[in-house]
Amino acid sequence: MPSKKKPDSIHQEDDEDCLFAVEYDGPPLPYDIPRAVPINMDRIPVAAVVSPVCISASMSFPVIQPILSKQVSREKMVSPTSVIEHVVSSDSAAVSPTEEEEVSGELEETARGLAFCDSLEKESLDNESVLSMDYPSSRVTGDCVSETGNKKQQVVTFLGIASDDDDQEDGNNDCNPQKRTRVLPVKKQPQTKGKKGSCYRCFKGNRFTEKEVCLVCDAKYCSSCVLRAMGSMPEGRKCVTCIGCPIDESKRGSLGKCSRMLKRLLNDLEVKQIMKTERFCEANQLPAEYVYVNGQPLYPEELVALQTCANPPKKLKPGDYWYDKVSGLWGKEGEKPYQIISPHLNVGGPISAEASNGNTQVFINGREITKVELRMLQLAGVQCAGNPHFWVNEDGSYQEEGQKNTKGYIWGKAGTKLLCAVLSLPVPSKSISNASGDQLHSANSRSILDHLEHRTLQKILLVGNSGSGTSTIFKQAKILYKDIPFLEDERENIKVIIQTNVYGYLGMLLEGRERFEEEALSVMSSPANEEGDAKSNIKTLYSIGPRLKAFSDWLLKTMAAGNLGVIFPAASREYAPLVEELWRDAAIQATYKRRSELGLLPSVASYFLERAVDVLTPDYEPSDLDILYAEGVTSSSGLACLDFSFPQTAAEENLDPSDHLDSLLRYQLIRVPSRGLGENCKWIDMFEDVGMVVFAVSMSDYDQVSEDGTNKMLLARKLFESIITHPIFEHMDFLLILNKYDLLEEKVERVPLTRCEWFQDFNPVVSRHRSNNNNGNPTLGQLAFHYMAVQFKRFYSSLTGKKLFVSSSKSLDPNSVDASLKLAMEVLKWSEERANICMSEYSMYSTEPSSFSN
């Protein structure tokens, strides 16, 4: 794994203050600063940035110029291609390169953490309670209750429950007739240990020295000692004295993944052999008794059955799992399902109603389902009123308790699978349907799949109020990162949407024209005119000729009757010339000039109206740019999901794949408009497993009001507040995208930022040369952007105590979106490393006495 560093473009000063990087795009400056100028915004209050020349009397801040010249250094430049602003949290800064290196060989499993449960003695429930699930007797598999009594009893208390993601709370193993005892994997301690960071054998080196780690006791050896300390490695990377001992479970994920050091020291064949034996030797296999299924520890043969079935659980580790044997749904105890494995395996005890800790009063095969599953069922059209109990088979067919008829197939619709992907719910894998054939999958291919499917997928939630630009950012990401961003039939649908939109835009203009004409007439008309019949002959700037007027009247009437969809776009070709003629007409152009008074007319209207004749022809094929600009392209729910990787750069193409893992990392961008989150964001916890949240705000909204008269910037702040303070995002990093920078720049020259009450103290003292930007001073747009960023940053910090990453964006510009999403990637990587370090230091297998409850 390449050594990690903080996001390239995130800068850190010694005092760990936050820095902003401001793109400077103007002419040469009188002093020597790079084009991208880092500015410490915590140190430099807005007013200081606002005016290098003159500062508002009420704010006695230092002027920017001395600070700039002191702080600017070329190493701290960000890419000048975009205006990126970011804030570095001081706790994050604690991640030193040394610590990063220490954990660089550690695995994601370690990173995600194996945590302690202090009290794991689980209350047992009567077996009757399991049977009381109204499970149809024909469906009760033989492994259910009768088997329970035969289960072996453990003699040692098992404290640690390995979890991929988090600490697991104490749960109830309801099926167990007696209190269970658990086996505790005890971590072996290294025999020797030198000073911190040094090699455990020669005691030389420091935290920066590259080292190989023993999978059992965590002893670390430098390249001169590793071969002596580990010998011929008959069980892989273990000290000679650790051979035969079970591995530290937190390192299971690294089995078979060779380090760069070994690759250097050994030849290919040796490396291959060692990695193979490391993966498959007996001592390194997962002990069956560490895995609990439906409250019961597994026998070795059960574990084998589980691991060798057609569709085995991914990343199986010590811990508690629940398993619905009928549908194959599988999850960690107390959590929603995360996989559908092969059904009907005779492993573990009977499932408990509380297995996944659901509280919906809706049941699937005897298990009370979780809120997110209920939401999925509702969106998939499954009738869930009246607290039904469903029986669901492995193919997704379902029926209600007491009824014979299959009511439908849960995963039948394509949309449901997408929905499940977005909600991180499993869907049946293809191998379930052809399970009969290949029962045995090699552990090898599975581990590769695990690696690809889990290790590298990071979810990014993109959310924002209506009009903030989330769908534009989403489409831009599709265009940037997908070889075929839009399929043929998608394009065909989008074409119809665009053509209909064009008439919609024209309709808005025509309505506006009528209104403006009326107003002009009423101003112009004198009492004398009113008396006569001359009023109709008066021409105003907004008047159009009779032919166009007739078309206009007809079009508006058709639209008012809701018939637009019926007539267009079939009749487009016929009307295209009239549309164009209208658009070019002086009256419509005059109306367009007053578009800010037309409320709903979007800024992209002119892009399509300019090309009305092309766009309205039947053989029009929308370009990617057209699709980017088109409104209404995303689904009606607004929920959309995109899996992507950042393309390799030219430099990376010549490197060894292990050296450019970034382009192998997979991301999932989930776009949810605010309406998709429901009232008071009640559905937000469906996104609990995302890695970070990107929140988009339209900067040009500062003077806009919603239908109920509330300022749209305040509405954005309200949504932002609900999301950042939501408990599921407590430890999550946030990236704020301040979008529509281009519109802000233009608007702020006309409309004061103070139009929004939250921005009352924006009081820039404008330099004489500011507007033509020829003396290196920031533009008013830049100042406004910085001011808003600081407002959001302070707001965020006051509510969460954390620091916010901020990026400005013009989402119609691909480079800008690319830069923002790359910043998101860096933040994700960085927070993952932070977790790695925490976890390696506070592993569940730590021998700290306080970590044990008994």
Ligand SMILES: Nc1nc2c(ncn2[C@@H]2O[C@H](COP(=O)(O)OP(=O)(O)OP(=O)(O)O)[C@@H](O)[C@H]2O)c(=O)[nH]1
């Ligand atoms: N000029 C400019 N227009 C933008 C920018 N980002 C988005 N827009 C336009 O703003 C409008 C709204 O953007 P969307 O991406 O649809 O916003 P949204 O968040 O999806 O909002 P809804 O569609 O209402 O859910 C569209 O017409 C976009 O083309 C930008 O950076 N600059």
Ligand SMILES: [Mg+2]
């Ligand atoms: Mg949209």
